[in-house]
Amino acid sequence: MAPDAGLEPLLSPKSVALVGASPKQASVGYVILENLLNRFKGVAYFVNPKYDTVEIAGRQVKFYKSLSEIPEPVDLVVIAVPAQVVPQVLEEAGKRGVKAAVIISSGFAEVGNKDLEDEVKAIGKMYGIRILGPNCLGVYNAFNGLDTVFLPTDRAGRPPAGPLALISQSGAVAASIMDWAARRQIGLSIMVNYGNKADVDDVELLRYFGQDDRIKVITIYLEGFRYPREATGFLEVAKEVVKKKPIIAYKAGRTSAAQRAVRSHTAALAGSYEMYKGLFRQAGIIEASNIREMFDMAKALASQPLPRGRRVLVLTDSGGMGIQAVDSLESLGLEVPEVPESIRRDLKRELLPFSALGNPVDVTGSATDQHYKVVLEALLPTAFFDMALVITLMQVPGLTQNLAEYIIDAKRFKKPIAVVNFGGSELVQTFTKTLEEAEIPTYSTPDRAAKALWALYEYAKIRRVVRT
Amino acid sequence: MAPDAGLEPLLSPKSVALVGASPKQASVGYVILENLLNRFKGVAYFVNPKYDTVEIAGRQVKFYKSLSEIPEPVDLVVIAVPAQVVPQVLEEAGKRGVKAAVIISSGFAEVGNKDLEDEVKAIGKMYGIRILGPNCLGVYNAFNGLDTVFLPTDRAGRPPAGPLALISQSGAVAASIMDWAARRQIGLSIMVNYGNKADVDDVELLRYFGQDDRIKVITIYLEGFRYPREATGFLEVAKEVVKKKPIIAYKAGRTSAAQRAVRSHTAALAGSYEMYKGLFRQAGIIEASNIREMFDMAKALASQPLPRGRRVLVLTDSGGMGIQAVDSLESLGLEVPEVPESIRRDLKRELLPFSALGNPVDVTGSATDQHYKVVLEALLPTAFFDMALVITLMQVPGLTQNLAEYIIDAKRFKKPIAVVNFGGSELVQTFTKTLEEAEIPTYSTPDRAAKALWALYEYAKIRRVVRT
Numbered sequence: 001m002a003p004d005a006g007l008e009p010l011l012s013p014k015s016v017a018l019v020g021a022s023p024k025q026a027s028v029g030y031v032i033l034e035n036l037l038n039r040f041k042g043v044a045y046f047v048n049p050k051y052d053t054v055e056i057a058g059r060q061v062k063f064y065k066s067l068s069e070i071p072e073p074v075d076l077v078v079i080a081v082p083a084q085v086v087p088q089v090l091e092e093a094g095k096r097g098v099k100a101a102v103i104i105s106s107g108f109a110e111v112g113n114k115d116l117e118d119e120v121k122a123i124g125k126m127y128g129i130r131i132l133g134p135n136c137l138g139v140y141n142a143f144n145g146l147d148t149v150f151l152p153t154d155r156a157g158r159p160p161a162g163p164l165a166l167i168s169q170s171g172a173v174a175a176s177i178m179d180w181a182a183r184r185q186i187g188l189s190i191m192v193n194y195g196n197k198a199d200v201d202d203v204e205l206l207r208y209f210g211q212d213d214r215i216k217v218i219t220i221y222l223e224g225f226r227y228p229r230e231a232t233g234f235l236e237v238a239k240e241v242v243k244k245k246p247i248i249a250y251k252a253g254r255t256s257a258a259q260r261a262v263r264s265h266t267a268a269l270a271g272s273y274e275m276y277k278g279l280f281r282q283a284g285i286i287e288a289s290n291i292r293e294m295f296d297m298a299k300a301l302a303s304q305p306l307p308r309g310r311r312v313l314v315l316t317d318s319g320g321m322g323i324q325a326v327d328s329l330e331s332l333g334l335e336v337p338e339v340p341e342s343i344r345r346d347l348k349r350e351l352l353p354f355s356a357l358g359n360p361v362d363v364t365g366s367a368t369d370q371h372y373k374v375v376l377e378a379l380l381p382t383a384f385f386d387m388a389l390v391i392t393l394m395q396v397p398g399l400t401q402n403l404a405e406y407i408i409d410a411k412r413f414k415k416p417i418a419v420v421n422f423g424g425s426e427l428v429q430t431f432t433k434t435l436e437e438a439e440i441p442t443y444s445t446p447d448r449a450a451k452a453l454w455a456l457y458e459y460a461k462i463r464r465v466v467r468t
Numbered sequence: 469m470a471p472d473a474g475l476e477p478l479l480s481p482k483s484v485a486l487v488g489a490s491p492k493q494a495s496v497g498y499v500i501l502e503n504l505l506n507r508f509k510g511v512a513y514f515v516n517p518k519y520d521t522v523e524i525a526g527r528q529v530k531f532y533k534s535l536s537e538i539p540e541p542v543d544l545v546v547i548a549v550p551a552q553v554v555p556q557v558l559e560e561a562g563k564r565g566v567k568a569a570v571i572i573s574s575g576f577a578e579v580g581n582k583d584l585e586d587e588v589k590a591i592g593k594m595y596g597i598r599i600l601g602p603n604c605l606g607v608y609n610a611f612n613g614l615d616t617v618f619l620p621t622d623r624a625g626r627p628p629a630g631p632l633a634l635i636s637q638s639g640a641v642a643a644s645i646m647d648w649a650a651r652r653q654i655g656l657s658i659m660v661n662y663g664n665k666a667d668v669d670d671v672e673l674l675r676y677f678g679q680d681d682r683i684k685v686i687t688i689y690l691e692g693f694r695y696p697r698e699a700t701g702f703l704e705v706a707k708e709v710v711k712k713k714p715i716i717a718y719k720a721g722r723t724s725a726a727q728r729a730v731r732s733h734t735a736a737l738a739g740s741y742e743m744y745k746g747l748f749r750q751a752g753i754i755e756a757s758n759i760r761e762m763f764d765m766a767k768a769l770a771s772q773p774l775p776r777g778r779r780v781l782v783l784t785d786s787g788g789m790g791i792q793a794v795d796s797l798e799s800l801g802l803e804v805p806e807v808p809e810s811i812r813r814d815l816k817r818e819l820l821p822f823s824a825l826g827n828p829v830d831v832t833g834s835a836t837d838q839h840y841k842v843v844l845e846a847l848l849p850t851a852f853f854d855m856a857l858v859i860t861l862m863q864v865p866g867l868t869q870n871l872a873e874y875i876i877d878a879k880r881f882k883k884p885i886a887v888v889n890f891g892g893s894e895l896v897q898t899f900t901k902t903l904e905e906a907e908i909p910t911y912s913t914p915d916r917a918a919k920a921l922w923a924l925y926e927y928a929k930i931r932r933v934v935r936t
Contacts, residue, residue: 111822150865151864151865152865154894154895155895157891168788170788170789172785172787172789172833172863173789175861176786176863176890178863179863179891179892179896180890180892183891183893221788223791252788252795253795254799255798256798257798258798261790261791261794261824261826262791264826264830265788265824290913291913292912318638318640318644319729319732320640320689320691321640321644323726323729324758324759326721326726326729327721327722327726330724331723336725353579354579362732365639393640393643393644395619395623395640395643395644396643397618397619397620397623422644422645422647422759423644423648423651424647424648424649424650424651425622425624425625426622428647444760446758
């Protein structure tokens with residue numbers, strides 16, 4: 001399905017004008033200019049009456065005096081000028097037929113200037129301009145290179161295109177997530193931070209990403225809603241979206257002092273945390289207990305098939321790590337059933353004498369790549385297991401990079417696999433990279449992999465419920 | 469106090485003989501030979517009747533035919549020969565007056581050969597040789613370079629000298645921890661893995677590290693004890709040790725399937741997890757819920773002063789991250805009290821207009837290094853706060869590497885500090901490294917920093933109790 005047309009000019013414009021563009025390095029107007037110049041795949045125009053043509057990074061950049069001077073149509077205007085000038089810019093944009101605006105500028109309702117924000121809203125309404133912000137980071141879209149994040153890339157990295165989207169109530173949290181995801185090559189294609197929500201809000205963004213087929217998993221950083229009706233709208237839209245793709249939310253502001261801080265930070269009514277928990281449950285949203293966990297689950301949900309049940313095969317070369325995995329899986333309500341006796345007899349012939357065959361299947365520290373292959377092929381396709389948690393401590397002498405191929409090969413059984421790989425050597429890193437590139441999610445500790453498998457099981461349950 | 473003399477020859481020998489040394493690359497006998505050749509600070513002898521003198525990595529290495537051929541005294545013998553030959557080697561060692569043995573070889577009680585293990589124990593007893601193992605990784609000691617870990621350094625990195633010791637019931641878990649700690653430059657000086665515990669056990673090791681003044685924090689990876697009297701001995705010794713330094717334990721094998729796996733892995737009676745929890749509580753041992761958390765707490769305990777109370781100042785440039793920190797701190801029973809009105813008035817003059825002054829103190833995304841300095845100096849020395857959780861999202865434009873100096877400078881207030889630094893850019897990494905080198909513990913997410921501060925508070929409580 002094609003996404004809702006309303007937000008297209010905002011998130012996927014063909015042409016953008018930056019008002020408040022600047023040749024002064026490190027300024028907000030410069031960083032966004034540089035983003036658009038270097039990576040935007042559409043046409044970008046830069047507006048600042050103080051300049052004509054300036055050489056920037058070896059290129060001649062033309063500055064327009066005003067929006068009205070731009071000869072071609074403009075889909076999106078990005079506004080980075082002082083707050084009091086914003087209404088005038090928006091008015092000009094309206095007259096030109098601009099369809100959307102990202103207002104980066106702060107100095108509105110968040111500092112008590114509610115009248116100025118109301119004025120901006122009214123202008124937007126009058127001209128039919130959809131507004132993101134004010135007081136926001138705006139949009140990062142790796143698909144088309146639209147990037148209004150005013151933090152230089154050497155401070156805040158930009159993640160590669162991929163199946164994840166993030167809707168974040170906090171700009172700084174979003175920027176740090178992008179920087180972190182860039183370093184780890186996590187495919188976070190789209191980030192939207194909506195600031196004061198004068199017009200476009202989380203509900204509408206959620207609906208949009210629900211319809212965008214390039215996005216496989218939607219992640220949400222939320223501090224709270226302002227009005228009960230926001231919560232209701234969110235619930236309704238989320239219920240529809242989870243029929244097609246998983247939503248994972250991390251709600252910050254759970255305790256009393258934290259709720260006090262939420263009020264001061266985003267003016268949201270934090271409400272009781274129990275209310276949000278209930279809302280997520282009703283909507284079929286998977287809840288994360290921190291940001292790292294949100295992306296641990298997201299990468300499994302974006303890459304793995306859904307399991308038919310809760311039975312996990314734990315395959316390990318370390319008894320100790322296997323035990324840790326079982327601890328985590330069982331605490332999450334997943335099962336680690338014993339391997340049936342008949343299959344054990346067959347396995348016994350092909351594994352080392354002192355391997356444990358129960359479950360965890362412990363191929364021991366003397367294991368070779370081949371032992372993993374034998375176990376995966378003997379057990380994963382059977383009706384006894386729904387998914388696999390595979391621990392590969394590469395510190396033991398017999399394992400090589402080839403093991404990655406055997407694990408990737410097991411994707412043909414169409415059951416979820418999560419790999420645990422703890423350590424720091426080059427081998428560990430190359431091995432991890434190979435698996436991740438083949439869309440096998442890897443984790444540094446058993447608890448993180450267990451939580452990711454749990455998310456798959458949980459979403460499979462949600463899908464069964466919402467379909468009926 | 470000087471450590472118990474009994475384990476000195478085992479952990480800090482002046483001379484070592486490796487029986488089963490080999491010039492064949494990647495073999496167990498080769499890796500240990502290479503470890504001793506390259507890094508051991510005492511005298512190393514190599515025993516293998518098949519060789520005379522062999523050039524290894526550009527050096528002429530002499531092989532002795534047997535232990536008795538070695539002209540000088542030997543403190544420790546490291547045995548890496550097939551199980552059935554071990555008694556004979558140990559007998560020879562006894563006749564030479566060797567005081568300690570690390571038996572790397574497997575093939576004893578763990579595979580049902582209890583008689584062979586009993587024979588080895590009897591020989592040890594007869595000659596007064598203290599035995600570590602059999603079936604173990606043995607000892608890694610960064611202080612004197614003793615290293616019997618038979619996994620090559622490119623697979624399993626070796627961490628630098630520092631204030632932490634690890635006693636691990638699992639060899640593979642220990643090796644992966646070492647590799648991980650090496651990559652992160654975590655000062656894990658000593659690792660001991662005791663295998664079948666024929667003689668030296670966790671209780672004695674705990675007592676020894678309790679007396680070694682170079683060790684500031686003892687970490688323990690435990691699957692379970694074999695007999696109730698082991699638990700009793702452990703409790704008694706731990707109670708004494710925690711008067712001097714913290715012990716952190718991670719107990720694996722908590723659920724029923726995990727306990728089944730524990731029996732198969734280390735033949736330990738896992739017992740109910742509740743029993744271990746009770747034991748740790750009685751002993752004053754801090755419990756970790758996974759390996760990462762164990763070292764998160766350990767690095768704070770090794771570097772920070774103990775807090776007088778539970779009141780935490782949260783200082784942040786991101787409202788969202790501040791809220792997450794408060795969530796975690798309050799769930800752990802720590803307090804985030806509001807900044808007194810009188811101090812707020814003073815702070816207001818020196819910070820940006822829209823900073824939040826309650827607690828979290830949010831200097832906002834427009835903050836400079838100087839704003840952090842102002843807040844730390846105004847609040848940390850006061851009687852209102854016992855410790856600080858400082859969030860420095862370096863993605864915002866105004867922060868520089870200098871901020872690290874201001875935070876380091878706040879050590880003079882003699883209150884614990886933990887820093888949260890999320891992201892992936894070079895700046896984030898350099899900043900983190902500077903802080904860590906100055907012994908300010910840093911964490912990637914607020915929940916990890918909060919848990920580390922909790923551990924400091926918890927240990928302060930334990931110290932107050934055990935002293936009375």
